[in-house]
Amino acid sequence: MIRDPEILILGAGPAGVGAALALADHGVRALVVDSGFAAGGQVYRPMPDTFAPNGTPGLGPDQEEGARQRRLLADSGVATAFGRLVWSIGTDLRVDALGPDGPEFWRPKGLVVAAGATERVVPFPGWTLPGVMGLAAATILLKSQCMLPGRRVVVAGCGPLLFAVANAVVKGGGQVVALADLAGPGTWLRAMPALLGRPGDLLQGGAWMARLAAKGVPLMFRHTVREARALGAGLKVSLGAVDANGRPMRPARDRTLEADSLVVGHGLIPSTEALRLLGAEMYFDAEAGGWVPRLDDDQRASRAGLYAAGDGTGVRGAVGAFLAGRIAGLTAALDLGRIDAGQHARAAGPLRRRLAQARRFGRAMSRLMAPPSGLYDALDAHTVVCRCEDVTRAEVNQALESGAADVNQLKSWTRCGMGPCQGRMCGDTVAQIVALRTGSRAAAGAWTARVPLRPLNVEALAGDFDYDDIPLPTAAPL
Amino acid sequence: MSVNDKARIPGGETFDAAVVGAGVMGATTALFLARGGMRCALIDAGGVCREASGVNAGTLTLHMTRAALIPYAMRGWDMWKNAPDWLGGDPGVCTTDGLSLAFTAQEAALLEERVEARRAQGAPIEIVTASRAREIEPGLTDDARLVAHCPMDGYVTANLTGHTYRRALVEAGVRLYENAPVTGIEAGDGGFRLAMAGVAPRARRLVLAGGVWLEDMLAWLGLRIPIKALVNQLIVTERVQPVMRSVLGIASGLLSLKQFANGTVLVGGGWQGKGDRARHTTEIVPDNLIGNLRLARYVVPALAETRIVRAWLGFEAETSDALPLVGPLRGIAEAYAIGCVHSGYTSGPYFGRLLAQRILGQEPEMPLFDADRLLATP
Numbered sequence A: 001m002i003r004d005p006e007i008l009i010l011g012a013g014p015a016g017v018g019a020a021l022a023l024a025d026h027g028v029r030a031l032v033v034d035s036g037f038a039a040g041g042q043v044y045r046p047m048p049d050t051f052a053p054n055g056t057p058g059l060g061p062d063q064e065e066g067a068r069q070r071r072l073l074a075d076s077g078v079a080t081a082f083g084r085l086v087w088s089i090g091t092d093l094r095v096d097a098l099g100p101d102g103p104e105f106w107r108p109k110g111l112v113v114a115a116g117a118t119e120r121v122v123p124f125p126g127w128t129l130p131g132v133m134g135l136a137a138a139t140i141l142l143k144s145q146c147m148l149p150g151r152r153v154v155v156a157g158c159g160p161l162l163f164a165v166a167n168a169v170v171k172g173g174g175q176v177v178a179l180a181d182l183a184g185p186g187t188w189l190r191a192m193p194a195l196l197g198r199p200g201d202l203l204q205g206g207a208w209m210a211r212l213a214a215k216g217v218p219l220m221f222r223h224t225v226r227e228a229r230a231l232g233a234g235l236k237v238s239l240g241a242v243d244a245n246g247r248p249m250r251p252a253r254d255r256t257l258e259a260d261s262l263v264v265g266h267g268l269i270p271s272t273e274a275l276r277l278l279g280a281e282m283y284f285d286a287e288a289g290g291w292v293p294r295l296d297d298d299q300r301a302s303r304a305g306l307y308a309a310g311d312g313t314g315v316r317g318a319v320g321a322f323l324a325g326r327i328a329g330l331t332a333a334l335d336l337g338r339i340d341a342g343q344h345a346r347a348a349g350p351l352r353r354r355l356a357q358a359r360r361f362g363r364a365m366s367r368l369m370a371p372p373s374g375l376y377d378a379l380d381a382h383t384v385v386c387r388c389e390d391v392t393r394a395e396v397n398q399a400l401e402s403g404a405a406d407v408n409q410l411k412s413w414t415r416c417g418m419g420p421c422q423g424r425m426c427g428d429t430v431a432q433i434v435a436l437r438t439g440s441r442a443a444a445g446a447w448t449a450r451v452p453l454r455p456l457n458v459e460a461l462a463g464d465f466d467y468d469d470i471p472l473p474t475a476a477p478l
Numbered sequence B: 001m002s003v004n005d006k007a008r009i010p011g012g013e014t015f016d017a018a019v020v021g022a023g024v025m026g027a028t029t030a031l032f033l034a035r036g037g038m039r040c041a042l043i044d045a046g047g048v049c050r051e052a053s054g055v056n057a058g059t060l061t062l063h064m065t066r067a068a069l070i071p072y073a074m075r076g077w078d079m080w081k082n083a084p085d086w087l088g089g090d091p092g093v094c095t096t097d098g099l100s101l102a103f104t105a106q107e108a109a110l111l112e113e114r115v116e117a118r119r120a121q122g123a124p125i126e127i128v129t130a131s132r133a134r135e136i137e138p139g140l141t142d143d144a145r146l147v148a149h150c151p152m153d154g155y156v157t158a159n160l161t162g163h164t165y166r167r168a169l170v171e172a173g174v175r176l177y178e179n180a181p182v183t184g185i186e187a188g189d190g191g192f193r194l195a196m197a198g199v200a201p202r203a204r205r206l207v208l209a210g211g212v213w214l215e216d217m218l219a220w221l222g223l224r225i226p227i228k229a230l231v232n233q234l235i236v237t238e239r240v241q242p243v244m245r246s247v248l249g250i251a252s253g254l255l256s257l258k259q260f261a262n263g264t265v266l267v268g269g270g271w272q273g274k275g276d277r278a279r280h281t282t283e284i285v286p287d288n289l290i291g292n293l294r295l296a297r298y299v300v301p302a303l304a305e306t307r308i309v310r311a312w313l314g315f316e317a318e319t320s321d322a323l324p325l326v327g328p329l330r331g332i333a334e335a336y337a338i339g340c341v342h343s344g345y346t347s348g349p350y351f352g353r354l355l356a357q358r359i360l361g362q363e364p365e366m367p368l369f370d371a372d373r374l375l376a377t378p
Helices: A014-025 A062-076 A135-145 A161-171 A185-195 A199-214 A273-277 A318-335 A341-369 A393-401 A407-414 A427-438 A458-462 B024-035 B067-081 B083-087 B105-120 B130-136 B158-171 B211-220 B286-299 B301-305 B344-359
Strands: A007-010 A030-033 A079-081 A085-089 A095-099 A102-106 A110-113 A117-119 A152-158 A175-181 A219-221 A223-231 A234-241 A255-259 A261-266 A268-270 A282-285 A290-293 A306-308 A384-386 B014-020 B040-043 B094-102 B126-128 B146-155 B175-177 B182-187 B192-196 B202-208 B228-237 B247-250 B256-259 B265-268 B274-276 B281-283 B307-318 B325-328 B335-339
Touching: A007 A014, A014 A030, A014 A062, A014 A110, A014 A318, A062 A318, A085 A273, A102 A458, A102 B286, A110 A318, A117 A135, A135 A161, A135 A261, A152 A161, A152 A223, A152 A234, A152 A255, A161 A175, A161 A199, A161 A261, A175 A223, A175 A234, A175 A255, A185 A341, A199 A219, A223 A261, A234 A261, A268 A290, A306 A318, A318 A341, A384 A427, A393 A407, A393 A427, A407 A427, A407 B158, A458 B286, A458 B301, A458 B307, B014 B024, B014 B192, B024 B040, B024 B158, B024 B202, B024 B335, B024 B344, B067 B083, B067 B094, B067 B105, B067 B146, B067 B344, B083 B158, B094 B105, B094 B130, B105 B126, B105 B146, B126 B130, B130 B146, B146 B247, B158 B175, B182 B211, B202 B211, B202 B344, B211 B307, B211 B335, B228 B274, B228 B286, B247 B286, B265 B286, B281 B307, B286 B301, B325 B344, B335 B344
Parallel strands: A007 A030, A007 A110, A030 A079, A110 A306, A152 A175, A152 A261, A175 A219, B014 B040, B014 B202, B040 B175, B094 B247, B202 B335
Antiparallel strands: A085 A095, A095 A102, A117 A268, A223 A234, A234 A255, A282 A290, B094 B146, B126 B146, B182 B192, B192 B202, B228 B265, B228 B307, B247 B256, B256 B265, B274 B281, B325 B335
């Protein structure tokens, strides 16, 4: 590892790897920092080295692409620091992390934020029960541990991950009790023209659906989870029909199924804490998954030395992330004076054309992942919205009625978002509820970004010290 | 031009008093003015108690209060303790024991000096034995060399303060202007006109209660009083099992440690971050966060196994002599300022009530802190 990187890349998913490769091409001293033990991010998450499974349930060709990117990164010679939780980034771009050897920090000249995305789960009664997990969480089990989320699984929510996860469960020998998709077949058909830009993925999606149908998995379109209840060590899951806006329909025909687990997700949200902490200019873009940074065509954020790429700038998928990462790397090399504008344009031009195509596909996917607004209307008063602090919809409403005007005031009054998930799980839902009153997500605002960017163990951060090692400032006046 | 000549802007209502700044001090002043029969407006660029009063440690302490302010702080402590009586609600007030610790010979000497100065002002603080200290606070480290105990300590849950005040203010009939930055004030014959987007309320009396922004507000009236902005760091843990029951500090004042009823532990003590009051930005200094956390972990060893989930910064205003600015402003009839009260959470409501007494034409129970001593000579 190097002590003095010129450019620090936050995140070793496809965007971070793309940036690293571009910087290496032009002799820039870069350092990739990630909390995982290897590159790949969530989409190309590898199995531990020590792990040798019998056959891989896996999730398609992602594993090969992940292995390819890890090889490219290793061959590039770019320095890496894995197993690091980055917890603070200063406006002077000092980056503080907690790693296996305690706290450490770097002072790069530039920072590429490639922070990826966070899963969205719109609450329903019972969503906090053991056995209920996110779609993306299930992919982690499947990909990196070759582990089924359960023997009998209900898969629900929206977006392409539904079919990917259900297929992997079936392939791994599990049973999908039902697949409840908020979208109807028409929604998928309408997305077809944009999806056709990536025929490989379309074929794979088609193959997944066909296999599920052949296995007799009930595909319940325009359905949602009404409720989950504990049943012994398992769950009783009620599924019911919804209209095109996600509002409940025909409750008399709800079905209740027994399962070991319920895997449910409603798309992805860009992870923007690092950018917001640095005061980068943001705007709300529902189609991109939420708040995103304002970037120029070369991936520069609104302050000098700050670049961003990948799903953390708007959920557009892994292919686009890798390309955008490469452009960000090229731009950082340009700003450091390693290449001139002509070289930058020649290298970035073809990448940008491919990126435009990847984004068309990504946008279509994002639309399929976006939860319909009716889901929030269906959130009843007793449903827990913030699971860390046990704040219900009724308590959120009460705070709104007594004058809370944005998400941060609401947080202050209800403790919603103050728990160890730091508001990642409830933030989007709360903002949607506030927006019902304020009229827009822009007016509802976003949590103020705070350090530490992840919860930190006191002992690990404080380290081994004597009283004399505490750098006490001067005393307050008498 | 007099105020009356320029009252043509729609919504330019006239109030008996306008208070600019809705922190604890401004809000208490407004509350008592309204209860005293005045038509009162309370105006803030943000919400009620969203700055220092909503984000600072909320400590109710005599250990860390400046000696000269002990009599005020003791009355303020009583007000918080009885908040339901005058505030109509409880912003998570907890009164408990407070310990101040010394770990080195130097700190022990400092602690003795501080205890003596505060006792002279009436604070019920005394030096206790190590075993007594452990009785009061079982979570305490064995390493303390000297411990001072005060039974008048505790905290307010700062994030609930605004909620409680807001309800009381609305009930008392105070007109609230939230998210309404005042951009200037003109003083005329019969009062003041406040420049705000869309409306321009007028008031016969003006109270400036803008915390670290007081310096700019005073400048609107042509007064030059330098106000320093401290940028205090706060750190909070996730909910953990009970690890302490008192409020803990050290002799130098650089620690304020408490566990709330919900299990979270708040670590403060005035370690500094970076901040720019004009741009309204703050930023932690990582080394200070680690230092503050080491101190907390040293004092309560059980904190080692907890996780911190959030750190933030709150502005605190300080005058050149670190004593309050509470009272009338020289040369401008019916203009007042309130702020810069060291350990302001403890004394804040009491100073608000005192200033309201003065404005309502009564004799304040205790002397105010005149602005004259702070005015820069031209």
